[in-house]
Amino acid sequence: LVSNGELFQTSPLGNAEIGHLVVDELGVACPCGSHGCLEAVCSGPGLSNLAAAMFPEWEGKAGGKLVPEEITSAYLEGDRLGIDVMTRYVSCLAKGLGTVMTLLHPDRIVLGGGLGSFVIEHFSDELHTKVQELTYAPFRSNVSIHEWAVKEGAVSVGAILFAVGQLQAGDC
Numbered sequence: 001l002v003s004n005g006e007l008f009q010t011s012p013l014g015n016a017e018i019g020h021l022v023v024d025e026l027g028v029a030c031p032c033g034s035h036g037c038l039e040a041v042c043s044g045p046g047l048s049n050l051a052a053a054m055f056p057e058w059e060g061k062a063g064g065k066l067v068p069e070e071i072t073s074a075y076l077e078g079d080r081l082g083i084d085v086m087t088r089y090v091s092c093l094a095k096g097l098g099t100v101m102t103l104l105h106p107d108r109i110v111l112g113g114g115l116g117s118f119v120i121e122h123f124s125d126e127l128h129t130k131v132q133e134l135t136y137a138p139f140r141s142n143v144s145i146h147e148w149a150v151k152e153g154a155v156s157v158g159a160i161l162f163a164v165g166q167l168q169a170g171d172c
Helices: 038-042 044-054 068-076 080-104 113-134 137-142 154-169
Strands: 109-111 145-147
Touching (some): 038 044, 038 080, 044 080, 068 113, 080 109, 080 137, 109 113, 113 145
């Protein structure tokens, strides 16, 4: 969470950990110890876990869990399982983003990573509509969801930008 050009610090334990909002009743396990967290469902590994929870019989080409590329390919090919998993994924993402909009009323939400790019490309209108529906009514007109140009390196680039800011502020 960035506010006025600075990382918004909410707690010494973490900063606006929206990845740990519970958004899915399937209860996919999260490394934090909870179940159904946004991060556990709507990250690359989360998409694989979501598919495994929804369709345990559906195996990837390598014999284990499906990787995100297999799921998104299945969606693009019109495979019913791929469509069902991606539909649930977008619904869970919308729940999390609607909660963020309601709690924090940000100017914009930026999705990073390869999966974020896929969602923007294939579900932008649907995601925007669902997030508006799940956002506190006076804040709905402010829903603005964008793709971050940094795809797979989003986390690394974010960490580097944070570290540079800390160095410039003399906090390191």
